[in-house]
Amino acid sequence: MPTWKELKRFLERDGWELYKQTDHYFYIKRDNDGSIRRTKVSMGSGEIKKHLWQEILKKQLQVTEEYFNSKI
Incomplete structure (x- = not known):
């Protein structure tokens, strides 16, 4: 799972x-x-929990997760 900083x-x-x-940061x-x-x-630096990340x-x-990963 990504971190908040990666998001x-x-x-x-x-x-x-x-x-x-x-x-929070609002985008x-x-x-x-x-x-x-x-x-x-x-603003935390921890990992995003799996169920929340999927939402x-x-x-x-x-x-897609692939698109996300290509930008971080």
Whole structure:
């Protein structure tokens, strides 16, 4: 499983925009078709738990694990 730091690195390399920073980093990405994706990243440095990672990957990032790994 990736760490929160690796998720943040992916978002920055994949063109996501940091739009708010509180106790988490909040990112948004506007796609060419007009759809909007959002996610938030913990400021912790630990590993993302498996069940949570699967939800983030599928519902928020909407990319494959292979695509994610190619950007980190």
